[in-house]
Each structure stands twice: as C-alpha cells, then as structure tokens.
Amino acid sequence: MSSVSSEEPPARPRGYTRSNQLQAQLHALVPGGAHTYARGSDQYPEHMAPILVRGKGARVWDADGNSYVEYGMGLRSVTLGHGFEPVLTAVGHAIADGVSFSRPTELELLAAQDFLDLVPGADMVKFAKNGSDATTAAVRLARAATGRTAVAICEQPFFSVDDWFIGTTAMDSGIPATGSTVTFRYNDLPSLAAVLAAQPVAAVILEAATALAEPEPGFLQGVRELCDEHGALLVFDEMITGFRWSARGAQTLYGVRPDLSCWGKAMGNGFPLSALAGKREYMELGGLNTDRERVFLLSTTHGPETAALAAFRAVVREYTDNDPIARMEHAGRLLADGVNAVAADYGIGEYLQVLGRPSCLIFATRDPEGQPSQPFRTLFLQELLERGVLGQSFVTSAAHTEADIAQTVAACREAALVYRKALDQGSVDGLLNGRPVAPAIRRYAAPRRLEF
CATH class of the missing domain: 3.90.1150.10 (Aspartate Aminotransferase, domain 1)
Structure with missing residues (x-):
C-alpha cells in the first residue's frame, strides 16, 4: 500500500x-x-x-x-x-377500474402481447408474482415433458425458494433429501456434459450471464447443443438479466433460444410480477390444447391482478421509447x-x-x-x-x-x-461498531443471533 x-x-x-x-x-x-x-x-x-x-x-x-x-x-x-411517474399513472388508472376479477381481463392479453413482442424466442407466457413461482413451474413442466426427475443447475447464487433448489443450500432444514438436483460449473461445458451423461436430466437451468461472469465464446451455444443431444430442456433464469442486460433478455443479447425462460424483478419496476415463457409445445402442456396429461403449471390468484400488469406495460413503453x-x-x-x-x-x-x-x-x-x-x-x-x-x-x-x-x-x-x-x-477492531454481517443463507442464526 x-x-x-x-x-x-x-x-x-x-x-x-x-x-x-x-x-x-x-x-x-x-x-x-x-x-x-x-x-x-x-x-x-x-x-x-x-x-x-x-x-x-x-x-x-x-x-x-x-x-x-x-x-x-x-x-x-x-x-x-x-415512484416513477408514468408507471404510477398507469397503475392508478388500472386499479380505479378494479384489481382482481373472476375472469381474465383484456389487460392480461395486452400484457402477454407486449411480453411476446419483446421476447421473440417465446411463443406463450404465463404471469405470476414471484421469481420462484416461475422457476419451479419451469422445473415441473420440464419433468412432465421429459418424464425425468433430475434437474441440473449451474453453480450460481440463487434460483428458487422451493425444495428443488433450497435443498442444495445450507438452509435445508425441513426439506426431504431427494438427490434430484445436480450442479455444473459456468463456462465449463465438460462439467455439464458429465452431468448429462451420468443420468437422465429433465432441465438444465442457468443464468446466461451474471454481474461477474460473461459467457465465453461458444459456451451458451454448447449448452444448447448438449441439451438437445441429451433430451433435456434448456431453461434461462432471466430474473436479473431481463430489463437490466436487455429488455429482450439475455437470450436475445447472446443469440441462444432456450426452451423456457423465467422472468421477474424489474418487469414492473418494483410492482410484483414474474413470468414463465417458452415454446408452445411445452407451455401448452399446462393448457387446453393437448392430448397429454395436463401439468398444473401456474394457477395464482394474484398473478393477473391489474396493478402489476399495468406497471409492466408502462415499463415496456419506457424501454421502447427511451433507453x-x-x-x-x-x-x-x-x-x-x-x-x-x-x-x-x-x-x-x-x-x-x-x-x-x-x-x-x-x-x-x-x-x-x-x-x-x-x-x-x-x-x-x-x-x-x-x-x-x-x-x-x-x-x-x-x-x-x-x-x-x-x-x-x-x-x-x-x-x-x-x-x-x-x-x-490488521483488523477492524476499534473501528467497527457491533458484529459483522453474516451470509443471508446460513445454517444457524449465529453469528448474528438476536441478542436481548
């Protein structure tokens, strides 16, 4: 120094x-x-x-x-x-006419059209409230489509609050051990190839990029090819990359089309909204245009409420008209x-x-x-x-x-x-007031257990 x-x-x-x-x-x-x-x-x-x-x-x-x-x-x-005014104005107009109904609203159609215009790699979309709603629905859909159980997740920070992911973390209390989730390393095609060769896998889930990691040339294309070779569905988690890397998502930015993609966070500029999007042949398994056994895909009371959908449409306009x-x-x-x-x-x-x-x-x-x-x-x-x-x-x-x-x-x-x-x-002694922060996902409350 x-x-x-x-x-x-x-x-x-x-x-x-x-x-x-x-x-x-x-x-x-x-x-x-x-x-x-x-x-x-x-x-x-x-x-x-x-x-x-x-x-x-x-x-x-x-x-x-x-x-x-x-x-x-x-x-x-x-x-x-x-407090972005165009979003607040759109929300105010929408909720003045009601927030939740017993049948779909035209707003649901308009929001779906806006989304699919943005994301050319998706044929259908279904809205929900939390990112975990979307990623878990993607897992369920992939399992139904392939008849397999195992899911391969990239070694990245977070995918879901649900058992299939949280069971792999330090906070796995209360979750039965299934062993159905396996991991591979980012920018490491051989690690993914080994996972796919070891057992039948329903879905490969990853963020196409993160704050600290961009895909090396050919990596995402290689992931797509390995999924096709082994019959696994490719799922992109676009929670962060969507509307922060590009309004159209990482899949458009990097030119690789996943089978399914999961969205949330900035879709509504803070209003609660998430989405599962993907190819029609898979998404329709949760619909009425299929002869296969139906998948209980996403069915949420508040997924289509008008405030978040109106917010989303205002966000899309801002991204379309400005930068x-x-x-x-x-x-x-x-x-x-x-x-x-x-x-x-x-x-x-x-x-x-x-x-x-x-x-x-x-x-x-x-x-x-x-x-x-x-x-x-x-x-x-x-x-x-x-x-x-x-x-x-x-x-x-x-x-x-x-x-x-x-x-x-x-x-x-x-x-x-x-x-x-x-x-x-050589230390923070005498300078730090109180105990240090601790990882959010950890097995015990210590070292920041409440003190009274």
Missing part, C-alpha cells in the same frame, strides 16, 4: 433510534425481522439497519429522517427509479471508475474494488491477506451509511444522476480512509 495519511475523516453521526425500535418490533412479529432474507438486519451493520418510509428516484428516507442514495434498488427490481439501460450503465461506469480511482489513490485498490457489469455492480472487500472479508465489508457498509449511502451492492438504476454518483464517490473517499486504517492495523 502506498504512503497515504490514514487520518480518520470527521464523523457524521446519524440517529437510528426509531429504525432500531421498529426493527425490534419486526423481529417480534416477523421471523428474521424481514420478509426477504437479503433484506434482514443481519445483512447490515448492527443497530444501523434503516427502516425505510419512502423513496423517490434513486433516494430513500428512513424512519429517523435520514436520507440516502440507494443502491441495489429493491433487490434489482427497480430500474426506472422509485434506461444506457442511463443505468452510464451511472455505473462513473461510479466504478470513481470509487476504483479513490481506492487506487489510497493504495488499497487490491482490497476495495467495484466490479461487474455497469448495470449490475458489486463491491469486493478484502482483508490484509487479500481474502474476502465480512468484517471489512461491514466496516465499509457502516462508513457509507454514516455518509448517506445505502446498499449491499452498487447496482444502479436509470434514476441515478451524476450528482448521486458524485455524492457516493465522495462518501467512498471518506470511507476508504477508515478502511485503510483498518488494513494498516
């Missing part, structure tokens, strides 16, 4: 009294204190987990009146910004360049880095030995929170302005001084 003063910047104390009170009440009523594990208080510095009350654009406000530039944007579900992906990528490049320059200035570029696709950035935090570190990550989060920046990542939206980025880079410059001090002394 270069010789740079590690004098700690002036403290900017923020109060979290009300947020802490509300968080304690949430823990008493809601297991984990949040409805999504990634939103849990154990993912933030202890006693510094803001409870949010509103947002606008790329900014949010908490129960104590603190304001923040927010990143992550609703777990990547908000690409146009909080929100270009705006979020511009913000991401400015942010990555700015923060990485700060880290380089302080001689800690090997320890604090912004990485990934400009529209889907993460930050890497490493200890003095160069190893990924939860304590150092927590210290960085703590210092950013104190300076008005909230986020477990640096995932941008089209609403992030150059002023937002400048504020974030300035906050990172001050946070980097504290980070440098921790590196110099």
Whole structure:
C-alpha cells in the first residue's frame, strides 16, 4: 500500500433510534425481522439497519429522517427509479377500474402481447408474482415433458425458494433429501456434459450471464447443443438479466433460444410480477390444447391482478421509447471508475474494488491477506451509511444522476480512509461498531443471533 495519511475523516453521526425500535418490533412479529432474507438486519451493520418510509428516484428516507442514495434498488427490481411517474399513472388508472376479477381481463392479453413482442424466442407466457413461482413451474413442466426427475443447475447464487433448489443450500432444514438436483460449473461445458451423461436430466437451468461472469465464446451455444443431444430442456433464469442486460433478455443479447425462460424483478419496476415463457409445445402442456396429461403449471390468484400488469406495460413503453439501460450503465461506469480511482489513490485498490457489469455492480472487500472479508465489508457498509449511502451492492438504476454518483464517490473517499486504517492495523477492531454481517443463507442464526 502506498504512503497515504490514514487520518480518520470527521464523523457524521446519524440517529437510528426509531429504525432500531421498529426493527425490534419486526423481529417480534416477523421471523428474521424481514420478509426477504437479503433484506434482514443481519445483512447490515448492527443497530444501523434503516427502516425505510419512502423513496423517490434513486433516494430513500428512513424512519429517523435520514436520507440516502440507494443502491441495489429493491433487490434489482427497480430500474426506472422509485415512484416513477408514468408507471404510477398507469397503475392508478388500472386499479380505479378494479384489481382482481373472476375472469381474465383484456389487460392480461395486452400484457402477454407486449411480453411476446419483446421476447421473440417465446411463443406463450404465463404471469405470476414471484421469481420462484416461475422457476419451479419451469422445473415441473420440464419433468412432465421429459418424464425425468433430475434437474441440473449451474453453480450460481440463487434460483428458487422451493425444495428443488433450497435443498442444495445450507438452509435445508425441513426439506426431504431427494438427490434430484445436480450442479455444473459456468463456462465449463465438460462439467455439464458429465452431468448429462451420468443420468437422465429433465432441465438444465442457468443464468446466461451474471454481474461477474460473461459467457465465453461458444459456451451458451454448447449448452444448447448438449441439451438437445441429451433430451433435456434448456431453461434461462432471466430474473436479473431481463430489463437490466436487455429488455429482450439475455437470450436475445447472446443469440441462444432456450426452451423456457423465467422472468421477474424489474418487469414492473418494483410492482410484483414474474413470468414463465417458452415454446408452445411445452407451455401448452399446462393448457387446453393437448392430448397429454395436463401439468398444473401456474394457477395464482394474484398473478393477473391489474396493478402489476399495468406497471409492466408502462415499463415496456419506457424501454421502447427511451433507453434506461444506457442511463443505468452510464451511472455505473462513473461510479466504478470513481470509487476504483479513490481506492487506487489510497493504495488499497487490491482490497476495495467495484466490479461487474455497469448495470449490475458489486463491491469486493478484502482483508490484509487479500481474502474476502465480512468484517471489512461491514466496516465499509457502516462508513457509507454514516455518509448517506445505502446498499449491499452498487447496482444502479436509470434514476441515478451524476450528482448521486458524485455524492457516493465522495462518501467512498471518506470511507476508504477508515478502511485503510483498518488494513494498516490488521483488523477492524476499534473501528467497527457491533458484529459483522453474516451470509443471508446460513445454517444457524449465529453469528448474528438476536441478542436481548
């Protein structure tokens, strides 16, 4: 590390009294204190987990009146910004005429047409509410279509809350062992070939790309060929790539057509909506135009409610008329360049880095030995929170302005001084207030078990 003063910047104390009170009440009523594990208080510095009350654009406000530039944007579900007026207007008009009915609405047809116009590789689509609804429906459909049970999943972070995936993670309590889910490595065709040769597989499921990994030339095409050779259905998880890589999805961007694809997150700019799309020969197994045994595909009370479908149609219009992906990528490049320059200035570029696709950035935090570190990550989060920046990542939206980025880079410059001090002394001792964050998916509540 270069010789740079590690004098700690002036403290900017923020109060979290009300947020802490509300968080304690949430823990008493809601297991984990949040409805999504990634939103849990154990993912933030202890006693510094803001409870949010509103947002606008790329900014949010908490129960104590603190304001923040927010990143992550609703777990990547908000690409146009909080409170985006065209979406709110469309939703307002739709719900004024009712939200849920006993028969389909014309809005369901219009939304399906919009979706299939965007995704030329799909013949049919069915809407639901959660990403897991779609991926589990894809698994069920693939099993019915092939008469097989096993599913091959890529070694990527997350696919579903349902047994077939969560049973492969550390949080497998309550899930019967089936052994029907096997894994292969990304950008490693031989690993997939070995899995497919070892046993009959119903579906191969993967994200075509991630924040840190692009497909090597020929990889996705090779996956398609192996699936065809072994009679497995190819399923793309487009939860993140859809509307963040391209409105048309990774399948169009990379030129590989899956049999089925699963969508969600940014479809409704935060309004709850997901979709299963795919080739007619498979999707119709859940319909009425088949002589085969029918598949109970997706049948949800709230899948076709009007608010989310109206939001989706407004999102499609914004992506058609403008270029929100270009705006979020511009913000991401400015942010990555700015923060990485700060880290380089302080001689800690090997320890604090912004990485990934400009529209889907993460930050890497490493200890003095160069190893990924939860304590150092927590210290960085703590210092950013104190300076008005909230986020477990640096995932941008089209609403992030150059002023937002400048504020974030300035906050990172001050946070980097504290980070440098921790590196110099070899630990976060005396600098981190409370216990470090812990992985969201872990077997036990420790090391962040509630303390009373």
